[in-house]
Amino acid sequence: MRSFVLRGGRLTEGQKRALAELWPRFGIEEAGGVLDFRQLFGNSGAVVLDIGFGNGESTWQVACDRPDENYLGVEVHRPGVGHLLLKIEEHRLGNIRIACADAVEFLRLRVADGSLGGARLYFPDPWPKKRHHKRRIVQPGFVSLLGDKLAPGGVLHMATDWSPYAEHMLTVMTSCNSFENLSLSGDYCPRPPWRAVTRYENRGRKLGHEVYDLIFRKRG
Numbered sequence: 001m002r003s004f005v006l007r008g009g010r011l012t013e014g015q016k017r018a019l020a021e022l023w024p025r026f027g028i029e030e031a032g033g034v035l036d037f038r039q040l041f042g043n044s045g046a047v048v049l050d051i052g053f054g055n056g057e058s059t060w061q062v063a064c065d066r067p068d069e070n071y072l073g074v075e076v077h078r079p080g081v082g083h084l085l086l087k088i089e090e091h092r093l094g095n096i097r098i099a100c101a102d103a104v105e106f107l108r109l110r111v112a113d114g115s116l117g118g119a120r121l122y123f124p125d126p127w128p129k130k131r132h133h134k135r136r137i138v139q140p141g142f143v144s145l146l147g148d149k150l151a152p153g154g155v156l157h158m159a160t161d162w163s164p165y166a167e168h169m170l171t172v173m174t175s176c177n178s179f180e181n182l183s184l185s186g187d188y189c190p191r192p193p194w195r196a197v198t199r200y201e202n203r204g205r206k207l208g209h210e211v212y213d214l215i216f217r218k219r220g
């Protein structure tokens with residue numbers, strides 16, 4: 001069961017150019033063996049996975065702020081991929097690589113166990129209707145897969161503005177033994193100031209939605 005339905009959406013001329021010219025340098029093909037991160041990024045810094053980055057607003061901003069960390073963005077929406085490639089060019093970022101793929105399959109096939117320094121899942125599609133809940137990306141199997149791919153001590157950071165999804169995330173995470181909750185109150189955390197506020201988040205806030213950050217650490 002996929003967590004997305006591919007949206008249409010035209011590529012702008014800039015995005016088309018970015019996909020043609022920048023993809024060969026910053027893009028990762030969906031198929032292939034397990035990635036060698038050291039070779040991919042040209043250094044041995046920590047690699048943080050950004051799942052479903054949308055337009056990549058939070059990805060490029062944090063990559064600018066933290067040049068010592070490497071960011072691996074996975075998104076199925078091609079215009080979003082094109083947009084992030086343009087940001088890489090504009091800000092001359094050497095620490096982002098992008099896959100245009102289903103993050104679940106990508107994780108399973110191309111990411112080595114214990115290799116990720118962190119993972120981000122910001123504002124995943126909430127699939128609010130009950131009959132669609134099975135499409136939500138946060139499920140016990142997915143969380144367990146992420147647990148396998150994170151190095152001990154690696155942090156999984158999720159955020160959502162949909163309170164029933166936040167509760168679901170909390171339930172799934174709490175029942176996964178690989179993780180411990182870093183919330184002092186045992187549930188949600190305040191938004192860390194470095195997490196950029198994206199269009200999706202702003203839209204939710206305008207609708208009066210509260211935003212929930214969940215931050216869990218992979219046990220050693």
Ligand SMILES: C[S@@+](CC[C@H](N)C(=O)[O-])C[C@H]1O[C@@H](n2cnc3c(N)ncnc32)[C@H](O)[C@@H]1O
Pocket residue numbers: 002003004051052053054055056057058074075076077080101102103104121122123124125137198199200201
């Ligand atoms: C609501 S948007 C949030 C975008 C961004 N993280 C933000 O905070 O602005 C969710 C994104 O996840 C992407 N997505 C959903 N399931 C995915 C999957 N299995 N693999 C890759 N991307 C996925 C969608 O295409 C969409 O762009």
